[in-house]
Amino acid sequence: MAYGSNTANRVKRMEGQLRGILRMMEDGQNCKDVITQLSAVRSAVNKTIGVIVSENLLDCVSTAKGNAEKVNFAIQEAMDLVVKSR
Template sequence: MAYGPNTANRVKRMEGQMRGILRMMEEGQSCKDVITQLSAVRSAVDRTIGVIVSENLLDCVSTAKGNAEKMNAAIQEAMDLVVKSR
């Protein structure tokens, strides 16, 4: 599967957030502020997982070309990925 620039940008943004959290910790920022930022990163990861799974599902279903067995397998695989990410 090819990942588009938007997906890569999401991951880069999360990487920047994580560096910012480390800096906050080094500077002794409050626990509440650090946790708030960590929660934001967790939400961003969850959203990115959703984007990747949905793009993959669309790709798999479109290549199944009416083959119900292939479509069902693709849907099941996508659901397994979502459950695994939790």
């Protein structure tokens, strides 16, 4: 599967957020502020997982070309990935 620049940008943004959180911790910032930022990263990770699973599912379904067994397998695999990520 090819990952688009949009998905890579999401991950880069999360990387920047995590570096910022490390700086906050090193600077002794308030724990509520650190937790708020960590929650934002967790939310971004969850959204990125959703985007990747969705794009993969669309790709798998479109290549199944009407093969119901392949479509069902792709859907089940996508749902397993979503459940695993939680």
